[in-house]
Amino acid sequence: MVDYVLLEKYAENMRVLFVEDDEFIRKETHELLCDIFNHVDIAVNGEEGLKQYIGFYNDTKSYYDLVITDIKMPKMDGIDLTKEIYKVYKEQPVIVLSAHSESEYLMELVNIGISQFITKPIEINSFVHTIFNISKDIYIKNNENSETQSTLVNLTPALIWNKESKKLNRGKEDIKLTKKELLLIDLLLKVTEKTYTVDEIIIHLWKDNDETSPDVKNLKNIISRLRKKIPELDIENVYGFGYKINIH
DSSP: OOOHHHHHHHHTTOEEEEEOOOHHHHHHHHHHHHHHOSEEEEESSHHHHHHHHHHHHHHHSSOOSEEEEESSOSSSOHHHHHHHHHHHOTTOOEEEEEEGGGGGGHHHHHHTTOOEEEEESOOHHHHHHHHHHHHHHHHHHHHHHHHHHOOEEESSSSEEEETTTTEEEETTEEEOOOHHHHHHHHHHTTSTTOOEEHHHHHHHHTTTOOSSOOSHHHHHHHHHHHHHHOTTSEEEEETTTEEEEEOO
């Protein structure tokens, strides 16, 4: 289930280029994208898309946050368009729209670095879920530097985490934490918007190969103790994925 409040937050300032030659798909998908993003430019083929991509950079001195392109198009297809974009900016996030009949192109796209695909005909729930995930990744990446540069994280008006000293304070009181509790809080607050997977957390907590067993049961015990010790610390279990700390 997509959290639409978070999607609005992640997508609010993103600039998107959508390239599609089919008029019906272009119109329908453009309307859907405009419901999510405030800035969506369109192009009708790869050649026009590349021209618009370069022109956008020349005008704004910044790249699109996201490019969404069809594969089979006249003048320049989605594969060549992506290759040309990567020559300009290798880190450009790209989503490729692909019909089942175009599976022969997928390996080439994977080889040039594309990992995000949306199957045509577009199924709206799947489409929005993919957009949510990539928008979240882009949002985190764009905000990661400012997050890591800030030393103090205000979890609640009274509860403060100091990234530098690795201390959790309630007012003027230092809250005593075990090694595992400290490692867990430190990881979850490295990027405050991120949900960390159970595997990521277990690897981080048991990287020193200590005497306790690195498993989900022990992780849940650590989280349970933390919740009892610090009730106002909002550790959220994102079902089927992992954990995050919410800031209030």
